[in-house]
Amino acid sequence: MTDIVEDTIDIHPVSFAPEVLARISPELSLQRHLSLGFRPSLKGFEEFREVELNEDHLSRYGVEHKDNSIIGSNVLKCGKTFVVTTITGGIIEDSTIYKNEENELISLDDTKKTDLTNYTSVFPVVEVERGRAGACTDEEMTLSQKIYDSMLHSKLLPKSSLKIEPGIRITDDDGTMEIIYSDESKQHSAEENSFKTNRKWSYLLYAKIKVFSRTGPVFDLCWNSLMYALQSVKLPRAFIDERATDLKMTIRTRGRSATVKETYDILSDSSKQYPLNLNKENIAFASNYGTITLDSEAKLTEEADEEDIDMDAVETILLADLDTESEETSVNTTLSIISNDKGDLKHVSILGGDANISPDNLRKSILLAQQRAKDLKDKL
Numbered sequence: 001m002t003d004i005v006e007d008t009i010d011i012h013p014v015s016f017a018p019e020v021l022a023r024i025s026p027e028l029s030l031q032r033h034l035s036l037g038f039r040p041s042l043k044g045f046e047e048f049r050e051v052e053l054n055e056d057h058l059s060r061y062g063v064e065h066k067d068n069s070i071i072g073s074n075v076l077k078c079g080k081t082f083v084v085t086t087i088t089g090g091i092i093e094d095s096t097i098y099k100n101e102e103n104e105l106i107s108l109d110d111t112k113k114t115d116l117t118n119y120t121s122v123f124p125v126v127e128v129e130r131g132r133a134g135a136c137t138d139e140e141m142t143l144s145q146k147i148y149d150s151m152l153h154s155k156l157l158p159k160s161s162l163k164i165e166p167g168i169r170i171t172d173d174d175g176t177m178e179i180i181y182s183d184e185s186k187q188h189s190a191e192e193n194s195f196k197t198n199r200k201w202s203y204l205l206y207a208k209i210k211v212f213s214r215t216g217p218v219f220d221l222c223w224n225s226l227m228y229a230l231q232s233v234k235l236p237r238a239f240i241d242e243r244a245t246d247l248k249m250t251i252r253t254r255g256r257s258a259t260v261k262e263t264y265d266i267l268s269d270s271s272k273q274y275p276l277n278l279n280k281e282n283i284a285f286a287s288n289y290g291t292i293t294l295d296s297e298a299k300l301t302e303e304a305d306e307e308d309i310d311m312d313a314v315e316t317i318l319l320a321d322l323d324t325e326s327e328e329t330s331v332n333t334t335l336s337i338i339s340n341d342k343g344d345l346k347h348v349s350i351l352g353g354d355a356n357i358s359p360d361n362l363r364k365s366i367l368l369a370q371q372r373a374k375d376l377k378d379k380l
Contacts, residue, residue: 236272285340341370
């Protein structure tokens with residue numbers, strides 16, 4: 001007879017590291033953490049990440065950079081995420097036709113006239129760095145548009161603060177050039193009076209916002225970095241050469257004559273600048289929140305049996321400052337609030353999902369947004 005040898009197989013439970021489990025099953029990872037009373041990032045439910053700011057060292061008015069075109073900047077670090085915001089400017093000539101159409105439109109119905117036409121916004125471009133090159137994503141375009149609209153309706157940036165009062169550059173008999181600004185010098189009145197035009201110029205502001213090491217939603221980080229960058233903006237003074245003030249010529253065509261004026265070449269004065277005038281009371285900061293229903297099965301522990309758990313019990317948890325991949329992908333009901341330190345709401349958006357937002361959680365998130373805005377303001 002032959003002996004029968006039985007092979008034994010050892011079965012061991014498969015275990016994953018927390019970061020691996022968060023990628024395999026982010027919802028399960030989040031539910032297990034919440035059932036223990038903390039989040040995957042080990043923060044409390046209503047705890048925010050610490051924000052660190054860097055001074056305005058990237059602009060041409062900083063310590064080390066003198067030759068670039070950046071007129072305001074900010075570097076914001078929140079957790080593991082970095083946001084770099086740089087602001088540049090351009091000059092446009094106000095169209096007379098546009099002004100007439102705008103005034104006609106406003107005068108049609110004075111009862112519907114709002115002061116929103118007296119404010120403008122920056123033109124932001126958001127780039128979330130993911131180690132790839134190519135066209136911008138839908139998320140980046142949505143973020144850019146949301147920032148533009150939110151700033152316009154917050155009435156933070158008046159159009160009047162971007163108006164340009166150009167000076168005039170004159171050349172003396174000895175060849176010495178001098179730039180005259182009407183609000184700085186009472187002399188050379190003859191030169192100033194010789195340069196009078198109905199043309200108006202204004203600045204346009206462009207903001208480039210780059211996000212590195214993204215770990216969660218980034219709208220609030222981009223907005224807050226832009227708020228800090230705008231407060232560091234300095235606009236250069238502009239001038240026109242005196243030789244351009246009298247450039248005009250008369251042309252005749254088929255018995256008709258017309259005068260054509262040369263287009264003014266407006267230049268920036270690199271030696272003089274002034275701070276951007278913002279409505280300080282409308283400076284507000286953004287924060288985000290999420291609500292999630294805690295799964296009853298997630299409460300099961302080794303010491304508790306399933307019979308001891310009320311499977312019909314529903315508990316909704318409010319999470320502040322969403323972070324980590326598991327929170328971003330698993331929390332379907334989110335709130336985005338832009339508020340100042342006084343509690344005035346500038347923007348509120350709610351995206352519904354699998355959890356209802358109770359009035360208590362809504363009030364709590366507004367109070368947290370006010371406190372968060374106060375903390376961020378104090379960092380200035």
